[in-house]
Amino acid sequence: MDIVLPGEGGRSTPYALVGQPVQPVVGARFSRIAYAAAHVVADPLAMTDPWSKPVVDWDRTMAFRHHLWRLGFRIAEAMDTSQRGMGFDWTNAQELIRRSIAEARTVEGADLASGAGTDHLAPSAARTLDDVIAAYEQQFAFIEGQGGKAIMMASRALAAVAKGPDDYARVYDRILSQASGKVILHWLGDMFDPALKGYWGSGDFEAALDTVVAIIERHAGKVEGIKISLLDAGKEVALRNRLPDGVVMFTGDDFNYPELIAGDGGRHSHALLGIFDAIAPVANAALAKLADGERAGYDALMAPTVPLSRKIFEAPTEYYKAGIVFMAWLNGHQDHFAMVGGMQSARGIRHYADVFRLADQAGLLADPELAVARMRSLCAVAGVSE
Template sequence: MALTVKLPTPAGALETYTVRGSAPVKPAAGVKFNRIAYSAAHVVADPLAAIDPWLQAAVDWDATIAYRQRLWSLGLGVAEAMDTAQRGMGLDWPTSLELIRRSLDAARDVPGALVASGCGTDHLAPENAKTVDDVIRAYEEQMAAIEKLGGKLIVMASRALARVATSPADYEKVYGRILSQAKQPVVLHWLGDMFDPALAGYWGTKDVDAAMDTAVGIIAAHASKVDGIKISLLDKDKEIAMRRRLPAGVRMYTGDDFNYAELIAGDAFGSEPTHGKSDALLGIFDAIAPAASAALGELAQGNIEKFHAILGPTVPLSRHIFAAPTRFYKTGVVFMAWLNGHQKHFTMVGGQQSTRSLQHFAELFRLADAANLLEQPELAVRRMNTLLALHGIEG
């Protein structure tokens, strides 16, 4: 018997939607990827905590770590305490550090588990930053805390730095200081203002090409301390142009949740391997983890057509989840985890489950089904009906 659910249409009517019911692809066991692939992972809120959810964070640690264990079991690395974990949108620095600690502890029990952890300045309110030296001290505080735990750094873009910097030279000073002290090569993070409006003009200019010149110059000056850079500009041409300019051995980690399939596949440009392809550090990999793992396995075996056949259908879903206002994409990621039974509730840190409309969730459901990403269709329909009932639509 077909599974159906009544979903709202863009015109405000209701339609009976029939679930395709196609089984999600299962990744092949034991395949070693030929790309480094990090999933920026979400946190599971504790819905029973007696807090003010807009003002305080309460995390269900067991469910949060269990989700990371799932990602590792699929061969994906975890980019910890990043914006997907609601860093700067409900998750403060003390809670982020505890998340990093717990994730690193859990990873020690998983052979080959990759973890890289977000290092920022978010404990320094941008309005309290007066000089770039304030920003440097803030970075150094988080850097020391993460490295003390044995963590690898992802140096996140800083709202405070964007506020106080007056020129590209200020960025060169801050990043030069941080990179010179790093105990192991770091991943840099260039987050576009579509993800965070407070980061407009990062690298000292609103001209993206000029900003890229500054970023590439900083990397070239400290190439031995840079594993790679993740850029999240949602512009594949800018990413390709930048990766071709990176020093030998420095990786481009795509953060392009609109064009990741073709960027990971690459274009075989030049003789330097890192210039012709992107590795991955993606929030969407949280929501599409089985498909991402299966596709990367096919790519590693040279099956490029199968890679695109698996990953291609996930792109419309990702573009929907990351639609403007892009910073609210975390809501779609958590919604997918709830639909698929990886958490018991649809409650988020900071009350962020309220940032998207019922129309958005209905289309997300359709696109997830079309991409064969509903792992338990019966459960997904029951949970979609629960959300519909909360909005006054009875099944």
């Protein structure tokens, strides 16, 4: 099967599909905790002003969560993959969290954790640490009131107000001491959100690491684990090696996840990844191999997904959500390629062409004929002719 795609210099060139769709292992049991950070499906027919008044297709959004649960994944809900802070506000997030928690109760073995942040508080409106604490408390109260588990997301407001490590410690100490259950922390790098530069009160990694570890040690009984998203395997391993017993590492490294999940023979990372939204069938099959002790089979399946992930998460990294939703459209999980905030426009046609090629090579086009038909339509809109 062939398709004409734009290439280097804007030249259109034929591409012959080579991949065989990887079949997931339904009912597989994993030896790693695997959270997929899930996207939301917009309703383009209801959006009259997609930049400022996003409308969600709740049926398709929930259907995608069932897809992930069927493949054995836990869901990290209302995280940055769902465009929190980039077109998807706290009002919509509350509805998403409420619906997802209710939906999870209908599925045997389903699990999810939801993002608690401060995004309803504009960074410019935050004057004191108490403002930030109050904002976190409001979101924690909502999630815990629904019977959910919280992921304590990094806060733009805290980054704007904090003067140093002690301020971060004060906020995290307060929130963790009050949490009703165990919490997952999230260290999100500024490549994902430039407003988080210098998070933990320092631009120096070693100093920030000391701050994080000290917070976790003080609250080890309240911290299930920490997700680190710095796209640097060495930094993740450095934190992983210092975690107290009973606190787990969740890799958020969408560049180096296969080796971090597999581990070094001593320690390994669990996973909380946006890329799992896009590569769920292959990740499922690979994690099933790893659970069976078949490291070579795990590596063979995961390795082709890495170039795809690196392309989707290329700089400017914060626009990776466009590639995630593009993959869902190609694979028939939604009928359109429209996003809240119009974010599909954040990447160009050559980027999407590269994602298409790499998805094919990784065995991630579930129905190649459908994927080709949809890619041709996108190319036609962009002026690429056969």
